[in-house]
Amino acid sequence: MELRHLKTFKVVAEELNLSKAANKLGYTQPTITLQIQSLEKELNHTLFTRIGKRTVLTTAGKQLKVHVDQIFSLIAQMEKEMEELHGPKGILTIAASEYYCTRRLSHIIKHYKELYPNVRVNLLPLNSAHAIQSVKDHVADIAIIAGNFHEIDMRQIFLEEEKTFLVVSSQISKDRSLEDIFGLYPFISYDKNCSFSSIINRYFKTSKLQPQSMIVVGGSDETVKSAVLNGTGYAILGENIIKKELEEGSITILQPVSEPITTFCINLKVRSEEPNIQTFCSVLQRVW
Template sequence: MELRNLKTFQVVANELNMTKAAKILKYTQPTITLQIQVLERELNHSLFTRIGKKTFLTPAGKKLKQHTDRLFELMEYMERDMEELNGPSGSLTITASEYYCTNHLSLLLSSYTKLHKQVKLRLMPANSLIAVDKILNNEADIGIVAGEVDSSELEKFVLEREKAVLVVSADLAKNRSKEEVIESYPFLAYHEHCGFSSIAEQCFSEINTRPSSIIECGGSDETIRRAVLNKTGIALLGENMIKEELAEGILIPLHYCEKPIETSVIYLKSRSEGPTIQSFCELLKETWFAVTD
């Protein structure tokens, strides 16, 4: 079987529309039809069937699509591995929260492109829970995440540790004890299964008080910070991102947790030797603190 014919089949199987597939592949429709017919003769199975005006994959077509998807994914890995033998090259997608993107990565990306002009960079804002999924699903190459990460497929190194602070706006804290504040206002939480969940649990265990209600804010630290400033409730945040508000008395600390927040870099172990990933990680280690000084 020719790879060209398999690629044509994959595109047609994705689109289930010959006209769309022809535009994507820049072939004529008779050429596509001929390539599919060649495959069907080689496999001795029909790959597509039509019901009315719609095209569907046959059982054989569904099986072949699974194999072609794996085949071309493997070929992509192979090509990327071969390219990386020449040093940093190709594309590199970094995923991180809004806070990290704004306060660290915007400057780091500029420095990296000066060193490695041949690498095309892409920044993908996402909370830590989504960032982990994007790395595991090969939608991103490097993730910068906060909190615990537990996956045997991921390589991880810690960039920094900071205090986790339970905070409230000064207006809401006025004339109220810590216990009254925690019991009176909702806790602005991240996703239930994110790395911050265990830190929050430990925090409330340390102070022996729990909030009466919870608002899940989708995992964005910047969204939660703004919600606290807007007097929506209380929240657990990293000390670094709110140091100015704490210093000015706009936010009041209710409790400093014993367990710190870890900021870590993650990437797939299977790609840990790639020079593009390694070169960016080395820059992160060298300059992470310098960009905020």
């Protein structure tokens, strides 16, 4: 049984019109007729019949079409997988917070592009909750997230553990106690969808002091840090984003927070062997 005869049958079965099938396949109508007749002889079944002016599939033709569709679907999958073995190419979409996009991923992507120039990398700036959903929805291939995350259909790769601190601008902390700061200034908070919010909630649940007021500024680390530096209030921030300010003395640590920020790379387990995902995760672990 020749594959080209099955291909001809598939197109004729879809079009149910020899003229349209001939145009689609680039054959003459007599050639198509001969191929269908050869297939019918080999299978010992009539595959098409005429009802008035209409061409329709026989019972045998309908059954054969089911198998032929499966055959060509498998062939397409085989060709795709064989092509992927040539190496990564196409588009790789990474979802991550603004901080990870600007501070951590730029040099990693540059290194990755030097190794795999045929891959185009897209960055989606999203907070961790939205980044996770983007991977589930196949909008992003990979997400870089902060906070613990466990789902059975996701692969999780640990990247980093970062200390967290309750901080305020050094100008505010001068000659003021922790109690004074809590009483006079608001707490600068992330929105509830940010992974940081769970760390904040658990900190204040066990803390002796509670914020007298709160300002929610969204999910951007840079926005929270700017509000602290401007003297708007105090906040909980990771060590990495305030390293420079701590060295300069413009931000003061009020208290260490016992729970660190954990950073992970996640992707759907069923996609872990895809060349783009596999190679980027490998580079990410080496360079992070």
